Amino acid sequence: MWDASKCNLCGDCLVNCRYASYDRDRAIAEIKLLMEGKDAEILSKCTTCIACSDYCPTGADPSNLIFKMQEKIGTCPIVVVGKPLREELVRALEGREDPRQLIPGTPDKPALSLDAFRFDYFPEGTFDSQLFKGMTIVRGGQYVSLVGYVHMGGESFVEKYGQRVLDKLARLGKDIVYIHNEGFVLAHVEAKEYGFKVPFKYMHLFEYLRNYLRAHKKNITKLGKKIAYQANCATRLIHEYDAFLDEVFELVGVERPNRKYERLNAVCCTAPLIYVNRELAVDIQKKNFEDAIACGADAIITSCPFCNRVLGRPSLQFNLPNIFITDLCRIALGEKPWPEGSR
Template identity: 25%
Template structure:
């Protein structure tokens, strides 16, 4: 587990000056980081931090300032709680996934019965919670016919627990999840979400003794199939494509960045890089899309401007949050946005549904409508203690 190194930190303020969300003037940044170290508090951080950990990348002394920020956030959330929207569990009647289920309900419920009750297998496609509730069309492909699909709130990776309430609560969640995986005889999960990647590949192996579930991204899986001669490219996609590297990958081995580039080359693309790429990639703004919409929109537009500056035709994604937030602004600049498996479908001769933008807009409108009808959704605050959800 990383910790903030107070001894090596020079209080230079670079972390807060270069933060996409804060961008404090350098003198203000110096004052703020010094205050954060002294008081372990910061209203600016609680309001504006998206948790992207870009500050760790730009820190000139490698002092891991995000760990200080995370300490501040954890203490605040433990004391003041979080909104129900953030708690991805069936115990909460109103969270982003349960609200998403209210759109095209019957079809999603039919799919969820399968995803939550798959046949036992040593390998499974692990779609997490976002895809089945918000973007179910991504599972409707021949690419996923080889293995059972596992997903739904019942099998949420627990990233929200780790980010809001820390290692101890994450361990409780992880042990419960590990027992479920073992009961299904799972040894390897093919993941579709960078949040799941960090939990399966990074967090749980470091805090749960004996956690031995292997994680493989869907990109790595497709590359492996291609090299085995089991994935046939029928239609080369000979366009300029850039990849939106997701924030959670910063915490994993840098080799993970090679996969998307290799796969895009396999399908015939000319891979082009935005100024900020791989571990220096900029956040899309999605984590603040409800709590600070104006700032999230500003960040998203800036990211698309960076893509536009390299004359890319397409932005490829592995994170549905990035795709949902950036696709609208990309379309306005005549840039197409696709989830990586949608590109794989096109290349292998299959027609994807291409409903991500439509569904993202539906979901956003429905969330706003639901909150306006039930304002208590954003007024109630909750904590997780000893694995149990408690209302403050």
């Protein structure tokens, strides 16, 4: 959450933003305008990648200031394009659209929350996998993570509806495993910032997969591949969970070689951008895939259904498969082959 008291106006956040080209003076001027509650050019250039909160040396969380101001000013492309989606979300949260879908599991197993993602946003067979056997699987508009609505001009939605979503999940009476990073961020990060109660135990998908693979080591065939990882933007809010992912990669026998666009320097998957600036989105995708290929990657691994979808086109174009993280585990467990005809 934006904390003006931590900002020393150093400008690092916007000097380092790769979607604007500001020198330090201009970067500082932009931040000053935002702090005064005024419109600024960065609001229209911002792809909502959250990286500037990583670049900020003081923890002031400048991306949150930008997202608040995008919503307040209301004229930048992301906010304009996102209006129907925000309206749809409100209808869903009020129970007027996108009702709950639930696949019941066994009483001893936790529930897997898909947020509002439809089942077909995940690779075929995901929910028949041994990974999730016996788990209750739930999705629907009333379980939406809200955190991702910063990409559609809905920064305030977390504060307005966060407790409602958490209470809805609590009514399942189960521990929750979040398949989508942003649902986890609502429970683990935003809940503390807004003082929400989280009346259930919860776990990030990376930790769940790590635990599953550790317990089923004998069923794993090490893949012997190199992979590039496309991080979901909100993983920048939970760096400590990268260690679970590294362990997942180690357990399935894939190497994560150093490359230009990862960790602090990761690029946006372009999902928020593709509808408002297609040319820039395609350029970022190209740089991302060329960088992955240059580092010898056999695939790009995604952990967000939106990242996975938007990278489908460049994946075909560059003949580099994009594999959802659960599918990577399923391949190592012998449930699926490595994508045919690929590297």
